[in-house]
Amino acid sequence: MYPFRFQRPLSETETYTALTSSPTARAIAGGTTLVDLMRDTVERPDLVVDINPLPWRAVETTGRGLRIGALARMSDVAATPGLAASHRVLVEALLASAAPQIRNMASIGGNLMQRTRCPYFRDPAVSQCNKKTHNAGCAAIGGYNREHAIFGTSDQCVATHPSDLAVALLALDAQLVLRSRNGERRSMLEEFMLLPGGTPMREHDIIPGELIAAVEIPANALGRQSRYIKIRDRGSFEFALVSAAVALDMRGGTVHGARIAVGGVGTKPWRLRQVESALVGFPINEDRLNLAMNHVAIGAKPLAENGFKVELLKRTLKRTIHEAGAIA
């Protein structure tokens, strides 16, 4: 780990001043992703700013819907009374993430800012990574890529976005509240997460010195009948091979509205709008699900070792829709 200065500002204004005082400054909350990346020397901040004193921990219902403070810890959000009934997909995604110790530490904002688990990105001995160095090449495209993405890839980067929470939030139409010394703005999660394209080093629509202050989930009928199912190489404490977040608005046995996002398969959490459209207006049955699954692989670009993800995704998604539809 390279040396860095450490500051714990006690006000929001001082926090932004500290974060903008150096181009490599990094904010730290739980540290579960940043400390690891600093130890791997992938992140080399010269200043680490502790943002834990900021008063952004509440989980509350507001006029806009559900608001989750960015410094709330994953375990505390998952244990929020009533949340498993109102937003089951969110609680299931949180509890499928990492392990209890990490969920006790990791903040909601940090979870959304976590970086890919691509082994080439994290290995300090590998220089061939366009996320680490501009135009250095991508070792994964012709190398080990079993766990990499099939959606949203480019010839520069095929790394998978690792967050479960972000997949659930995408299925709930979440937006982020971003604050900086210039004030406050909002960004839809789907637009906040960037595709790698020709600039894989740029992962988020965020400016230096800006922080995620909260996540907002609009009040609507989609949260109650929702599920998150995650498929991985071992039963727990593992990143997703594929995952599916499904939120349904069922009326009279028919799908009135649907939101479907999938994880473990995209360079960012991936929304499947054509599958949603194939469900709306119909009851959920085997024939309809099979028809809808024909739309899953549209745009998918499997690599040499991850072609299995296409079929695994179809089966996982089918099961998740079925189980979300079965919630009484």
Next chain:
Amino acid sequence: MDDVTRRHFLHGTGIAGSMSLLDPLGGQALAKPSAHALLHAPALAPAHAKTAPPPPPPSPFAVPVSLTVNGQKHDLVLDPRSSLLDTLREHLGLTGTKKGCDQGACGACTVLVDGRRVLSCLTLAAVASGSDVETIEGVADAHGKLHPVQQAFVDHDAFQCGYCTPGQIMSGIACIHEGHAGTDEEVKEWMSGNLCRCGAYVNIVAAIRDASAKS
């Protein structure tokens, strides 16, 4: 041999040399034992036992860190890079908390911070400043009577090499306190952050279920 602890024995037998590869401060902290020391390790042990390793050179960016560990307050000045794990082991001499992977993947470094189980390897000591920390050294009572989870690990033979055990016990204490030890399946899921490469899982689950039932 009464005064010879496991750690001194390892040092005295020359394993310290290889351990320093795993331990970034070990090379500075531990001199290679002489032949004389090897022959007379038990005699040297008591004096060595009470000497904490010397601290690393001060960092130009050093920050004050205040921690209450097992009820005792410590005011330290640390390099901001110091993890809570290295602080416990290298600065406070509390070597019960183990360094397994040092990347948040194994749970051997689990401690309680303000009553919650966390990974001390991914916790910067500076971020934890002001917190209450409880380690494996603090769980037995003042008379040395084992904590019920410690006793259950003994009763159920819930370890082989023992390296993951302090982390398993700290995590198990929290798991029971959280109310996540009601069934074997629940324990397996909520203890998934603690790996045991010896594969003592069946007995670990039994120990935690037993301690939970008695609590």
